[in-house]
Amino acid sequence: MSRWAMAKKTHRIERRTDALSRERIIAAAIGILDAGGEGALTVRALAAYLATGSGAIYWHVADKGELLAAATDDVIARVMSELEGGAGPREAIRAVALGVFDAIDVHPWVGAQLFREPWRPAMLEIIESVGGRLQALGVPRAAQFDSASALVHYILGVAGQNAANARVHAPDTDRSAFLASVAAQWEALDPAKYPFVRQMATELRDHDDRAQFLAGIDLILAGIATVK
Amino acid sequence: MSRWAMAKKTHRIERRTDALSRERIIAAAIGILDAGGEGALTVRALAAYLATGSGAIYWHVADKGELLAAATDDVIARVMSELEGGAGPREAIRAVALGVFDAIDVHPWVGAQLFREPWRPAMLEIIESVGGRLQALGVPRAAQFDSASALVHYILGVAGQNAANARVHAPDTDRSAFLASVAAQWEALDPAKYPFVRQMATELRDHDDRAQFLAGIDLILAGIATVK
DNA sequence: AAATCTATGGAACATCGTTCCATAGTATTG
DNA sequence: CAATACTATGGAACGATGTTCCATAGATTT
Numbered sequence: 001m002s003r004w005a006m007a008k009k010t011h012r013i014e015r016r017t018d019a020l021s022r023e024r025i026i027a028a029a030i031g032i033l034d035a036g037g038e039g040a041l042t043v044r045a046l047a048a049y050l051a052t053g054s055g056a057i058y059w060h061v062a063d064k065g066e067l068l069a070a071a072t073d074d075v076i077a078r079v080m081s082e083l084e085g086g087a088g089p090r091e092a093i094r095a096v097a098l099g100v101f102d103a104i105d106v107h108p109w110v111g112a113q114l115f116r117e118p119w120r121p122a123m124l125e126i127i128e129s130v131g132g133r134l135q136a137l138g139v140p141r142a143a144q145f146d147s148a149s150a151l152v153h154y155i156l157g158v159a160g161q162n163a164a165n166a167r168v169h170a171p172d173t174d175r176s177a178f179l180a181s182v183a184a185q186w187e188a189l190d191p192a193k194y195p196f197v198r199q200m201a202t203e204l205r206d207h208d209d210r211a212q213f214l215a216g217i218d219l220i221l222a223g224i225a226t227v228k
Numbered sequence: 229m230s231r232w233a234m235a236k237k238t239h240r241i242e243r244r245t246d247a248l249s250r251e252r253i254i255a256a257a258i259g260i261l262d263a264g265g266e267g268a269l270t271v272r273a274l275a276a277y278l279a280t281g282s283g284a285i286y287w288h289v290a291d292k293g294e295l296l297a298a299a300t301d302d303v304i305a306r307v308m309s310e311l312e313g314g315a316g317p318r319e320a321i322r323a324v325a326l327g328v329f330d331a332i333d334v335h336p337w338v339g340a341q342l343f344r345e346p347w348r349p350a351m352l353e354i355i356e357s358v359g360g361r362l363q364a365l366g367v368p369r370a371a372q373f374d375s376a377s378a379l380v381h382y383i384l385g386v387a388g389q390n391a392a393n394a395r396v397h398a399p400d401t402d403r404s405a406f407l408a409s410v411a412a413q414w415e416a417l418d419p420a421k422y423p424f425v426r427q428m429a430t431e432l433r434d435h436d437d438r439a440q441f442l443a444g445i446d447l448i449l450a451g452i453a454t455v456k
Numbered sequence: 457a458a459a460t461c462t463a464t465g466g467a468a469c470a471t472c473g474t475t476c477c478a479t480a481g482t483a484t485t486g
Numbered sequence: 487c488a489a490t491a492c493t494a495t496g497g498a499a500c501g502a503t504g505t506t507c508c509a510t511a512g513a514t515t516t
Contacts, residue, residue, distance in 0.1 A: 020494080043473060053496030054474080060494090064473065115343060115388045119396070119410055124417075124425055131424035145431045148424075150382065150444035157385025160343045168347070182347055189352075196359035196376075197352055203373045216378035223451030248463080271504060281465030282505080288463095292504065 020052060022060045022070075030071050033109045037167065041068075041109075069120055072113040076122035079103045080129060089136035090221065096129045097155055097217045101210060104159050111163025115156060127152055134224070143227045150220055158213050180205055248280060250288045250298075258299050261337045265395065269296075269337075297348055300341040304350035307331045308357060317364035318449065324357045325383055325445050329438060332387050339391030343384060355380055362452070371455045378448055386441050408433055 028049050032041050043064065047054050061067050079099045087095065104111040114122060131148040139147055169178040186194075186201035256277050260269050271292065275282050289295045307327045315323065332339040342350060359376040367375055397406040414422075414429035 042471080044471085047496085053498090055476080055497070056495045058474070116392055116395075118389055118392050119413075124422065127428075128422050128425050131428065135424060144424075145428050145435065146440055146443040147447065148428070149440055150447045153385035153389060153444060154378065154382045154448075155385070156388060157381035157383070160384060160388050161346055161381060164344055164346050167344075185347075194352065194356045196363060196372075197356050200355075200359065200373050200376070207373065212374055212377055215374040216381060219375065219378050219451035219455075220382075220448055221451070222454045223447035223449070226450045226454065227447075270502080272502085275465085281467090283466070283507080284464045286505070 018051070020050065020056055020060060025050065025057060025060055026067065026070050026074055029067055030074065030107070033071065034107055038109045038112060065117070068109075068113050069117050069122075072110050072117075073121045075103055075107055075110050076100070076114075076125055080125045083129075089133035092133045093130055093137075093151070093221065094214065094217055096126065096133075097151070098210070098214065100126060100155055101158065101162075101213050104162050105210075108163045108166030111159035111161075111166075115160045115163070118156075123152075126155065137224075138228060139224060140227065143224070147220075147224045147227070150224075151217070154216055154220060158216070162209070176206075179207075246279070248278065248284055248288060253278065253285060253288055254295065254298050254302055257295055258302065258335070261299065262335055266337045266340060293345070296337075296341050297345050297350075300338050300345075301349045303331055303335055303338050304328070304342075304353055308353045311357075317361035320361045321358055321365075321379070321449065322442065322445055324354065324361075325379070326438070326442065328354060328383055328387065329390075329441050332390050333438075336391045336394030339387035339389075339394075343388045343391070346384075351380075354383065365452075366456060367452060368455065371452070375448075375452045375455070378452075379445070382444055382448060386444070390437070404434075407435075 025046070028046060029041055032045060032049060041064075043054050043057060047057055050057070061070075079102075080096075083092075083095055083099055085092070104114075127148060130151050131144065134144055134147050134151075165178075169175070183201045183205040186197050186204065189198055191198055253274070256274060257269055260273060260277060269292075271282050271285060275285055278285070289298075307330075308324075311320075311323055311327055313320070332342075355376060358379050359372065362372055362375050362379075393406075397403065411429045411433040414425050414432065417426055419426055
């Protein structure tokens, strides 16, 4: 930022094309996180990727925590800005939810991070986007806070689950194979202690995460509608 | 376990009262986690607490991850076993949810851990307990999986949020002071960009987490009832 | 009595986030 | 234009962590 100001003053466009900046560091971090998961993002790996030293990074970024938070805000802000605003409030809520879901599907580390640091820009955007549509839906004032909270917490829960799943099975292993192995474990459980889980095993095997996520959103919206 | 078998064979009750065991290690870990939070549980701190060395711990426990998972299973299993079974299915679901909520309120690290490693005994207990009551409620078979998933993911989301909050404000700082500071931040936001969040600031200031959590459960249950 | 197995405690290793510091590049000042 | 101050860099060094290795003590079996 101060760099840009100075550059303009002295009529010079850029210092060097390979100069460090907060933006470049965050972009590099996102790249490393997407490629190798949360564990891959170390300060040394980041420094090597940017062909610099650890100390240079700490000049632009305070913490590794701040770096992760900034990367998360970046991804979520992009999701929110790319949302189409045409449809009605109900469809808009589904679109916001699906946008977050898909973003976490592509960047699983975002799920864990949304979780680790709430009360941040990324979460604010989601709350505002969901809450605004609830008002448009005609939800009474007294029920708005609880309704928005329920939707956001549900989204957060699925986000975390997805992030955890992505951490469990390595990127190469097939997803359906993973589901099949969990289903097999469920079927092998004691029928006396876990009758329900055993019954759900077959449905788990070939369920669609995305569709099930949306079904949950619809359930909560249906519940909110009963308050109206 | 093999220890107990041997002790019985040789007619000796115990080796020494201070002998290590998986149970004692897990209990010590829970104590450290409750006292100092997630960050306080290091292998060295655990070894010092048990007056032994790091290597001895790894004889009974494979990993730090396994230790955290075992501690979580322990806490959740205790919650589930202490549940009163008298009420109807709807009340039972609320009781399960509140049991998990309260447990995480006392042991915030459980929230983060439930989140980090699903598909584990602790999560199975919750799914089974919730799902079984849904069947008792008369939810049609086709909607049972999605309904249970929605409830569990919501519980998980709140769990994670609570764990994160507990991590943010140190154990000494007042909770209402923390909420007030977040509310102040919300009120200072741009009214054009965040109208909803600003409106919710006053309600955030003195809302009850536990009551709001239960309101969310009721919303989802109301939504599930519409499918019936 | 010897040998074998279980269990222990601490040293050692690799890796991590972070801090420190010498210094190169740029801007400002006298 | 020379001197000074400031921004930014890259790598060395520090403290802490999870984990492995290993010498060895205690108990059990041969």
